[in-house]
Amino acid sequence: MTGHEGSSVPPGRPLLRKLDQRLNDLIAALYPDERKRPGYAKLAAEIRQTTGGAISGTYLWELATGKKRNVTLEQLDVLAEFFGVPPEYFLNEEVADRVNAQLKLATALRDARVRNLALRADGLSTESLDALLAMVSEARKLQQLSPVVDENVVDAKPGNDER
Amino acid sequence: MTGHEGSSVPPGRPLLRKLDQRLNDLIAALYPDERKRPGYAKLAAEIRQTTGGAISGTYLWELATGKKRNVTLEQLDVLAEFFGVPPEYFLNEEVADRVNAQLKLATALRDARVRNLALRADGLSTESLDALLAMVSEARKLQQLSPVVDENVVDAKPGNDER
DNA sequence: GGCACCTATCAGCCAGTGTTGACAGGCAAG
């Protein structure tokens, strides 16, 4: 656009340079255990089926490593929706801090489902939360997800509780 | 997924569909008098010299008429900076409403300078406001702009375009 | 040893964002 350099970020414009850090924070919050964390490809696939929006693993990596950062609003919306944060999270410092506190709290919880719900709960009404949960459940049933994902995200321990 | 119809937006994704309206609101707020309002080209030039970011008049029109709406963060930042609103204005309904109230109030004022300052004042500390004002004044002096605005915002010498 | 399946990273491609340039219509000055 401006023909500005694209590698080193000139401090001239207060652009969204912290997007990479924000993204990494979110990922770390959702998957506190490094071993259990899926790669960017798997994570992107998860985002795709959860939000319906398209995103590639490679691009996720590019964003997380700061190689690309001038995303479009559509992508921003998809990311925000998946991680359960308001889109302003990527723009406003205060909002980011507030949400980050919530994230730390959620990380403390052991149960993956509760953690996930807690993340998505921020700023939503009870009705919205309920509707979301129902939709996700429906989607899973519809896709006939096998008893995989033993300790991954959405499903918890294998052959155990589960409503 | 770019089935851009212009008017009817596929409700599949709660995208930023109101960007055109928001933009028009801002323009109308800044230039309440239709007669005195500069065209998109002039307005774009104004934005360019004020914020330093690049934007074309045609593109401004496309955004205002809803032909394009999936802007990048960089463009969003430039627009927000010029109009003196926080970037969340384009994302968050509540913020937009709150700021819109401020805009109406500011519109009531006759003096263009006060109106301008009022717009930019929202959410800023007194120090920031002061610094901004100083910078703008310096810029004006530097560009040898005519002795301040009469009722327009900035007066440009006819037939002269820099850069 | 080997193979199969991961992962992160890179190079190249396509689509759409954002550009420049030009056209038609309105309004004031000559």
Place this chain on the structure above:
DNA sequence: CTTGCCTGTCAACACTGGCTGATAGGTGCC
């Protein structure tokens, strides 16, 4: 009426956002 400026609008172009595919390295299972 003609000339000139300014407006909104469009079409053709360029650049980069975002994707697909391939490569290199790691770990487990045979």
